[in-house]
Amino acid sequence: MHEFNKRYFKxxxxxxxxxxxxxxxxxxxxxxxxxxxxxxxxxxxxxxxxVFLTAIQPNLMFVLKILSFVFPxxxxxxxxxxxxxxxxxxxxxxxxxxSDWNFLKDKVExxxxxKYAWYARLLTIIAFAFSYCxxxxxxxxxxxxxxxxxxxxxxxxxxxxxxxxxEYFINQEEYLYAMLLHEIFAVHLAAIALCCTSTTIxxxxxxxxxxxxxASYRVENAxxxxxxxxxxxxxxxxxxxxxxxxxxxxxxxxxxxxxxxxSFAVSYDxxxxxxxxxxxxxxFQFLQIITTKxxxxxxxxxxxxxxxxxxxxxxxxxxxxxxxxxxxxHQATYxxxxxxxxxxxxxxxxxxxxxxxxxxxxxxGSIFVASLEGFCSLTSxxxxxxTMLYSTR
Numbered sequence: 001m002h003e004f005n006k007r008y009f010k011x012x013x014x015x016x017x018x019x020x021x022x023x024x025x026x027x028x029x030x031x032x033x034x035x036x037x038x039x040x041x042x043x044x045x046x047x048x049x050x051v052f053l054t055a056i057q058p059n060l061m062f063v064l065k066i067l068s069f070v071f072p073x074x075x076x077x078x079x080x081x082x083x084x085x086x087x088x089x090x091x092x093x094x095x096x097x098x099s100d101w102n103f104l105k106d107k108v109e110x111x112x113x114x115k116y117a118w119y120a121r122l123l124t125i126i127a128f129a130f131s132y133c134x135x136x137x138x139x140x141x142x143x144x145x146x147x148x149x150x151x152x153x154x155x156x157x158x159x160x161x162x163x164x165x166x167e168y169f170i171n172q173e174e175y176l177y178a179m180l181l182h183e184i185f186a187v188h189l190a191a192i193a194l195c196c197t198s199t200t201i202x203x204x205x206x207x208x209x210x211x212x213x214x215a216s217y218r219v220e221n222a223x224x225x226x227x228x229x230x231x232x233x234x235x236x237x238x239x240x241x242x243x244x245x246x247x248x249x250x251x252x253x254x255x256x257x258x259x260x261x262x263s264f265a266v267s268y269d270x271x272x273x274x275x276x277x278x279x280x281x282x283x284f285q286f287l288q289i290i291t292t293k294x295x296x297x298x299x300x301x302x303x304x305x306x307x308x309x310x311x312x313x314x315x316x317x318x319x320x321x322x323x324x325x326x327x328x329x330h331q332a333t334y335x336x337x338x339x340x341x342x343x344x345x346x347x348x349x350x351x352x353x354x355x356x357x358x359x360x361x362x363x364x365g366s367i368f369v370a371s372l373e374g375f376c377s378l379t380s381x382x383x384x385x386x387t388m389l390y391s392t393r
Contacts, residue, residue: 008117011124012203015196019189021083023091034084037189041077044186045070050167060392061288068285069164071278072304075271076190079197082267089263090200096256097207103252109214116210120203127199130310131191134303138163138187141296142180163187163300198311204260205318205362211253212325212360216332218246223337243349250329254360257322261362268364276378279308280385287390312378319362319370326360 016022020033048070052058083090104110140147145158160176162183172179222242286301333353362370 008121009203011121011128012196012200015128015192016200019080019193019196021196023087023094038077038081040186040189041073041080044182045073045077047166047168048073048164051165054167064281064284064389066165068281068301068304071274071281073190075274075278076194078271078274080193082264083197086263089259093204093256093259096259100207100211100252104214109217112213112217113210116206116213120199120206123202124199127195131195135188135191138300138303141299163296198314202314202318205322208253208257208260209321209325211249211256212329215246215250215253216329218242218249219329219332219336222246257360257362261364264364269367272368272378275308275312276382277385279305279382280389282308283382283386284389309379313375316370316372316375319374320372323359323361323371
């Protein structure tokens, strides 16, 4: 898949293969891998919910404490399953990217694609490094009693505990390490799955931005002084070809964005509801444990809140970039000296002008538009729910 796959998308491809989500892999083994990983996610949710069956008198605080871990797990599980369900859409988007890389021949335009692909690659590295550091810190806190027993031993061993509340209906002391293995594997798998799916989507969005940038470049350079100095009819032909090329790349950009949004329209509405609810509950949980001085819980809940906010901001910032690039294309179209071109060439500009009048947005289910305003709306909604929960204490 040209340089995009060989160089810029290599890390995404490796991470997607690790969790069985690379759309070009559909072997029997990969299907088993997907089933096993989905089973791990589902069982991890179930053992947390089973705590309600053994609770003597569960109150609101207890319920929210359990849900503060259940909701993030549900979010990752649903997103993992969405990538399985929409594997054909993922493949189609990758094919469109490959087609765009092969379609462009101009050095400046290829540089634009490489620039945005480099941004996507850098974002993937940062996200993976952040996920790895969080997992490393969580692992250290999880096994801190064992580490302290080796460094500063006491008369008796310090007890190990699960990070989440779970009920396995077995002897927890005897099968503690089996339960720890289940928890560690589920958490690590969730971190990798969230990292690779999120950065892959960001790569798609950045490619859409790159196409709009190329379209703006073509419009800005379609009617330049160099071509106006050429005598007719060669000038008219060159103007016609440049405007046609600008219309073509603009159409490819809009088609790519439409395919992307149509693939996740309804699904992301559900993810937004789960994500906002999860953030509200974790904000409430953080306020509850901040006075307990429980380092493990404070670190875990803080990490969850930071992950929620980072994910929401990143997705909405990417949507804002799409809108801003569409606006820049609109400005480039109207600022171009189209009035000096022949009449039949001016009519071609109408294709871009009419479409540029409509904002290019990432809209999911005709309900939510990804933007910085959307991020503020989501965070304010989460804080409102958090305030409501706090008032019911």
